[in-house]
Amino acid sequence: MAARVSSPRERYREQTRAEIKEVAVRQLAAGGVEGVALLRIAKEIGTSGPALYRYFASRDELLAELVLDAYQGAADAVHAVDTREGGRAVLHALTGAYRAWAVAQPHLYLLIQGTPVAGFTAPAETVLKARSVLGPFLSVFAEGRPPAAVDPLLEQLRTWLDEEPEVASWVRQWTDRPAGPAAAVALAGAVMIWPQMHGAVSLEIAGQFTGMGHDPATLLDVQTDLLAGTFQLP
Known part of the structure; x- marks a missing residue:
């Protein structure tokens, strides 16, 4: 089936939404969540406040998009790691990739992992993005053999896993393990x-x-290696 061709109006709308989000991310980096202001965004891109609301109905709707984009950026960072070989080397690569993403753009990291924004409810898709x-x-821990201390x-x-089919499906997607001891x-x-x-x-x-x-x-590497040892990862 041929791909649907977007109209000039649709392309303009997506370009404008992308521009709005770019400005919002800059505001986020400069002043945190409180620094994101729709009216200042409208001024920067050369439009009116009311016109901006045609693209994002509210500040919360814009923040919701930024949250999803941030999770996607984090996912892209860890998904770039080749996990086929498994083992502790891959675990180190995953934690290192996540840390590198977070340190490079702390404003996005804090948006999704920092203090919750008062009155803001994250979109339902956030759970899927986090997963x-x-x-x-x-996939790395699927071959693990944890000690009895982990039994509880x-x-x-x-x-x-037994009570939440969606969780079992998510684990199976990454491990090929059905709900049971190995998936757990x-x-x-x-x-x-x-x-x-x-x-x-x-x-x-x-800065702590x-x-x-x-x-x-180095601290993260040591912590990662200790957990890899706990699960007897090769």
Whole structure:
């Protein structure tokens, strides 16, 4: 089937929306979420405030787009890692790719992982976007063999997989494992790397490691290697 050709009006609309988002991202980088202002965006792109609302009905709608774009950027960063070989080397590559993305554009990282914006509700698609970021980690941990100390978490995650078909489908997509013990192991590894990775990255971006005498990238590497060892990844 031939691809649908967009009209000049549709192309202009998409170009204008993209321009609005570019300006909003610059405002976000300069002043955080509070710095994103539709009227100032309208002035910068040379249009009126009312005209801008034809492209985004509200500031929250614009923020929702930026949130989805940020998650997509994070997903693109980790998806660029070749996970076919598996093992701890790949796990290091994934955490390193995520950290590099976050450090390069901390304003986007903080938009999705920082303090929640008062009164703002993220779009429903955010869950799928977040899972897309975490997906490659599932494939790495699928071959893991965690110790008995992880059993309480595994039990809870097996229940989650049984009760939530969407979660089971997501894990199966990345691991080819049906809901069961092996899928729970993959999920446990991903669930454990997530707060560990974000803890290190968030503290680095907030400047909390300044003067502590270590390279944040080295800290994340050590933490990643310890978790890889816990799951006996080769």
